[in-house]
Amino acid sequence: MKLLTFSTLFPNEQQPGHGIFVETRLRYLLASGQATSRVVAPVPWFPSSNPRFGQYATYAKVPRHEERHGIQVSHPRYVSLPKVGMRVAPLLLARAAKAEIGRILDEGYDFDLIDAHYFYPDGVAAVMLGKYFNKPVVITARGTDINLIPQYSLPKRMILWAARNAQGMITVCQALKDEMVQLGVAADRVTPLRNGVDLQRFAPLPERDAVRSELGLDRYTLLSVGYLIERKGHELIIAALPALPDAELLIAGSGPDRAKLEALAAQLGVSDRVRFLGPVAQPELKRYYNAADAMVLASSREGWANVLLEAMACGTPVVASNVWGTPEVVAAPAAGVLMRERTPLGVADAVKALRAAPPERADTRRYAELFSWDATTEGQLRLFRDILQGRSSPVWQPSGVRP
Secondary structure: OEEEEEOOOOOOOOOOOOOHHHHHHHHHHHHOOOOEEEEEOOEEOOOOOOHHHOHHHHHHHOOOEEEEOOEEEEOOEEOOOOOOHHHHHHHHHHHHHHHHHHHHHHOOOOOOEEEEEOHHHHHHHHHHHHHHHOOOEEEEEOOHHHHOHHHOHHHHHHHHHHHHHOOEEEEOOHHHHHHHHHHOOOHHHEEEOOOOOOOOOOOOOOOHHHHHHHOOOOOEEEEEEOOOOHHHOHHHHHHHHHHOOOEEEEEEOOOOOHHHHHHHHHHOOOHHHEEEEEOOOHHHHHHHHHHOOEEEEOOOOOOOOHHHHHHHHOOOOEEEOOOOOHHHHOOOOOOEEEOOOOOHHHHHHHHHHHHHOOOOHHHHHHHHOOOOOHHHHHHHHHHHHHHHHHOOOOOOOOOOOOO
16 A cells, blocks of 8 residues: 655654654554555745754755655645744645645655644644545544643644544554543544554663763663653652662753753752763664663653653663553553652652662563564554545545645
8 A cells, every 4th residue: 555654743864863753653564565655744944054043943954855764755844833833733734745745646656545643733734635635544643632732722623623534543552542532532433553662773782781881870870861841851850869869860852941950950969960961863872771770751741652662672671650651651560660649759769669679671671572563563554454445436525624
């Protein structure tokens, strides 16, 4: 089958880690030999690549077209409007992608189905495009698109419109499906297909002590991985360090809250035990996962946190907040410990509990091996086939909402 993958969450030359979970799932799907895909991954338009414009300059440097792992990826530009942008984002996104999708069709790639990722604005825009091009649409919900954005009335209405008009929906965990049902989506139209982990990329290293020595680690080591924003909870882990006097913390990631987190570490007198690594590429991240004694995730919201499985695949147990899909990932003692409460005390207590009864690293790795991508790939193929086999001859019907 021929797919068109559509999402703003997809890596590019300038942002190789952006939305890598979407690319990874797609790569495993294509490796089955039963599907092909072209990718349309729009990026915000910005007129200048001058570094003084920060993230916006990065958008300007993203190539219009590139090939990643043998996959053709297009990056059309869409207008992103400050403050009011959230309300009109789906329409602007669809309009920007329309010409590029038309070009792909003109080149002879007549795709069967649009595989969209993230419900708002991407999924809403995908349904608009599906109606325009007479193509069925499947939308994957991934986290904040369902557990946060529907708090806003207009996006919620548009998400429900997209859900009614999509031919299929996927969630990365059961908790997100339950939330969609609470929003008013029919349960039998939503298929939970959890993310997997790349067990070849993330694996135990034979000389862990040597890696720790190379990285200059000589204390009990905690690792926190994620964008430096409040939702990820890095500040809770830093605030737990006074109760963990012999522990050090490595933080991998970049983001707007770095200065605030550095100030918090200084205020609490733990700066000498907190190391900010900045953005870390996956091959190097594997070394940090292996070197750490525990990976800590203190997020307030997570659909399915891939970093948990990546750490476990390296043999490192986790400490995680008990939110959304995380209990579905951390579901056995070999995996790690869930926090009793999402506070600095909750972090400290969970770390102490893990230290008191640590699983064998080999057992943690074996637990991660239960989460290969095979079942997810099979589930996608089954869903896509069912939709395509049940689809009648396409008849374009105006909906009143289209690009």
